[in-house]
Amino acid sequence: MFSLTIVHNIILAAFTIIFAYAVLKGLYNVFLHPLSAIPGPWYAAVSDFWLTTHVVRLEQCKIVQSLFEKYGPVVRVGPNKVFFNDLSSTRSVYSVHKFDKSEYYKSLLTNNNDHAMTTLEHAPHSMRRKGYAPHYVPANLAKFQPEIHEPMLELVNNVANIGGKTSIECLTLFRNLMVDVLVSTSYGYRIHAVKKWAADNEDPLSTAISDFPKRGILRSVVPTWAWNLVCRIPVARWRQLCDSDKIMAEFVSERVYQARTEINSGKLDESSETTPLLHRLLKYRYSSTGQMMPDSDIISEAMGHMIAGSDTSSISLSYFLWELSRRPDIASKLQAELDEAMPNAQVIPDISVLQGLPYLNAFIKEGLRVYSAAPSPLERVVPQSSMKSSDGFDLMGFELPAGTVVATQAWSMHRNANIFPSPDRFSPERWLENDQPGSAERFVRMQQNMMPFGTGSRVCGGQNLAQIMLKIMVAAMARNFDVVAPAETNEKSMEIKDSFVIFPSAMECKLIFNPRSL
Numbered sequence: 385m386f387s388l389t390i391v392h393n394i395i396l397a398a399f400t401i402i403f404a405y406a407v408l409k410g411l412y413n414v415f416l417h418p419l420s421a422i423p424g425p426w427y428a429a430v431s432d433f434w435l436t437t438h439v440v441r442l443e444q445c446k447i448v449q450s451l452f453e454k455y456g457p458v459v460r461v462g463p464n465k466v467f468f469n470d471l472s473s474t475r476s477v478y479s480v481h482k483f484d485k486s487e488y489y490k491s492l493l494t495n496n497n498d499h500a501m502t503t504l505e506h507a508p509h510s511m512r513r514k515g516y517a518p519h520y521v522p523a524n525l526a527k528f529q530p531e532i533h534e535p536m537l538e539l540v541n542n543v544a545n546i547g548g549k550t551s552i553e554c555l556t557l558f559r560n561l562m563v564d565v566l567v568s569t570s571y572g573y574r575i576h577a578v579k580k581w582a583a584d585n586e587d588p589l590s591t592a593i594s595d596f597p598k599r600g601i602l603r604s605v606v607p608t609w610a611w612n613l614v615c616r617i618p619v620a621r622w623r624q625l626c627d628s629d630k631i632m633a634e635f636v637s638e639r640v641y642q643a644r645t646e647i648n649s650g651k652l653d654e655s656s657e658t659t660p661l662l663h664r665l666l667k668y669r670y671s672s673t674g675q676m677m678p679d680s681d682i683i684s685e686a687m688g689h690m691i692a693g694s695d696t697s698s699i700s701l702s703y704f705l706w707e708l709s710r711r712p713d714i715a716s717k718l719q720a721e722l723d724e725a726m727p728n729a730q731v732i733p734d735i736s737v738l739q740g741l742p743y744l745n746a747f748i749k750e751g752l753r754v755y756s757a758a759p760s761p762l763e764r765v766v767p768q769s770s771m772k773s774s775d776g777f778d779l780m781g782f783e784l785p786a787g788t789v790v791a792t793q794a795w796s797m798h799r800n801a802n803i804f805p806s807p808d809r810f811s812p813e814r815w816l817e818n819d820q821p822g823s824a825e826r827f828v829r830m831q832q833n834m835m836p837f838g839t840g841s842r843v844c845g846g847q848n849l850a851q852i853m854l855k856i857m858v859a860a861m862a863r864n865f866d867v868v869a870p871a872e873t874n875e876k877s878m879e880i881k882d883s884f885v886i887f888p889s890a891m892e893c894k895l896i897f898n899p900r901s902l
């Protein structure tokens with residue numbers, strides 16, 4: 385009896401101390417913390433809990449936007465986190481000072497190893513980037529057009545065969561197309577994911593790529609011991625999701641092994657006009673050490689590109705096509721331009737022709753503004769000594785100490801009504817040149833505020849490929865089909881949710897493609 389009372393009192397005392405500590409810490413964070421002068425809701429300053437509740441409800445971008453609307457362009461969103469919505473601060477953080485990334489990015493590791501996206505520090509990142517960057521320059525990508533056109537036209541023919549009789553789930557279809565393109569341009573290998581889709585066969589790699597982010601979210605909220613246990617649950621679909629990292633790693637490892645064997649046996653076709661990404665990486669030496677890139681780095685890097693490139697592009701295109709289904713005015717202008725530029729709907733013109741089509745390009749710019757696939761805060765950390773001030777970093781008059789996490793988000797930069805009037809309206813026309821006074825200046829301001837691919841030294845490494853793919857996919861689909869949304873695809877099902885990348889709330893985008901009389 386006596387010992388029970390002691391235990392009871394000890395527990396009570398422990399709870400009281402923890403509670404008192406939490407209250408004092410909260411009060412310190414709100415009133416005495418070096419960031420306490422920064423506007424924002426007091427409950428966000430107390431702890432990270434409030435923002436996390438919105439992250440798990442998949443609505444971080446919208447909630448942050450509502451804070452900017454209420455508190456202005458600098459907002460404290462957590463005890464140690466400040467987000468801003470301002471062009472010159474964006475330049476300063478991402479392009480001039482090139483702050484390192486925050487720990488958040490480690491949740492995107494592939495094969496438990498870094499790739500360009502997850503390498504936090506500037507110097508090691510820059511070494512990695514030099515290895516892959518030459519692959520994505522426009523002149524090199526243009527050489528891969530046959531590898532892109534082939535699965536694209538195969539997809540068009542398969543969709544035409546369905547003849548608009550049933551709706552098609554676009555996220556899956558276009559992810560398969562991206563997987564075909566990424567696998568052939570990265571490894572010089574054909575996986576035929578679109579063909580498998582047409583035959584109603586699932587492609588395990590494509591499924592693994594789509595499962596990987598979901599696995600990442602689950603993995604980050606479950607402790608390792610519990611994760612190892614739940615992954616043993618003998619349900620095939622569940623095991624597939626748990627193993628998505630492994631499935632991708634095995635696929636890429638096989639490609640590395642195959643390419644090394646070809647190189648060592650002198651069988652590699654050096655005369656080929658195109659060099660897949662993998663072959664570049666296999667020959668790449670880190671500039672600082674002169675060492676070859678180790679296989680583990682090559683594998684995680686290549687996996688990182690497959691993940692970064694497939695869902696982002698397929699989600700963007702799905703939203704673009706949904707917009708076409710709702711806006712016959714836009715669809716008819718786009719089709720009129722494409723009918724002229726693509727007299728034969730089964731022949732995709734050279735990319736230089738598509739790049740010269742004003743309405744297509746305006747449509748894609750507006751699509752990237754409204755339906756940016758990765759519009760989330762891009763977190764960086766104020767370094768120990770920043771060049772702006774000896775004590776910290778001056779963000780629009782607020783002194784931020786070293787270690788503060790700072791970020792801006794494309795979602796808000798793209799919805800600034802001073803730069804983009806009626807920002808919620810989808811209007812390709814805003815990107816078309818006109819002879820109204822001030823039009824050129826307005827155009828420059830809009831360009832400066834666009835950041836669908838991020839900005840500065842960590843800008844999307846594959847943005848040129850994404851741009852090429854979006855142009856080809858929109859041109860081929862809009863030239864060949866009229867897009868109609870079935871009743872199940874509507875404002876509610878397509879409501880944007882975000883978890884770094886966006887997706888429709890229904891997790892699908894079903895559309896009907898009626899073949900046009902060509």
Ligand code: HEM
Nearest residue numbers: 500501692693696697757758762837838842844845846850
């Ligand atoms: C519409 C499609 C795409 C969008 C919206 C998009 C968006 C982004 C964004 C916003 C970042 C910057 C992340 C940050 O600063 O934290 C990024 C990084 C990256 N993206 Fe993309 N991306 C797209 C397509 C692609 C494609 C097709 C590839 C390549 C196959 C790719 C490869 C990468 C890589 C490698 C990085 C890391 C860059 C680095 O730090 O060196 N992305 N992407």
